[in-house]
Amino acid sequence: MKVLVFYTKKFAYKTAEQNLSNEELNIFYPDIKEINHQGEYSNCITAFIQVEKEDEEKGVKSREKKLANHLKWVARKNNTHSILLHSFAHLSSSKASLKFTADLLKAACTRLQNGDYEASITPFGFFLDINMEAPGFSMARVWGDL
Template sequence: MKILMFDTEYFWYDTFSKTLDHVEDTEKEEKIADNAVVFIHVEVEDEERKNKVVKSAVKSLKWYLNKVNKEKIVLHSFAHLSSSTSSPEFAAEVISEIKEKLENKGIEVHTTPFGYFSEFSIHVRGESLAKVFKEI
């Protein structure tokens, strides 16, 4: 798994086009202010170590939220951080489990619609920790 984390003033997105036939139809536009945004790429290798990957991702995301002093996070599936890509079904499952575990820890979690390309705008802060890449 690869995760790219941003400390943002805001993240705005609008669903643009559906990429997976089996996901439900949705049109969604949302702007979330003062949060962390995480681009998540689930790799084929993660399918053999799901529990470890989810646990490590949650730990890394909690660490990041503490470092940037945020209480909200947006999880965005972004299958462009590696040439190794898991099945869409597995990626959706992993992101859902990460969301659930973070919510159980009292964190406000937003997710962009899975299986869609989205138009987005992001205002990333300038500090060094505002942009962090992690391999899990």
């Protein structure tokens, strides 16, 4: 799993284009009405996450715990409890299945929420228009190969 994390003063998105079929979207959203097509966050950790094929061999529980712990560490370093997960399939040539990726992101989000973090996931299966304000200081950008 590859993770590029930004501390963002502001992160806003709006869905621009659906890049999965409705059937594929149904894996992540059993009820298609659940999709929040726009959002805005402030003072949050924004994690661009590439789940890889090799992660499937280790299982959701192992991978979501590793991801959540990494994100909590970055959040503590940046003095925030707000974490946004964004599936970003451009950090590696290896890609996990849609179902595994969806399950992992949901499980990591739940783990973070259970740990008193405000955690959310950007819309899965959409290209997004993004507006991001990311300051330049140590620990504001962290790369992880988990």
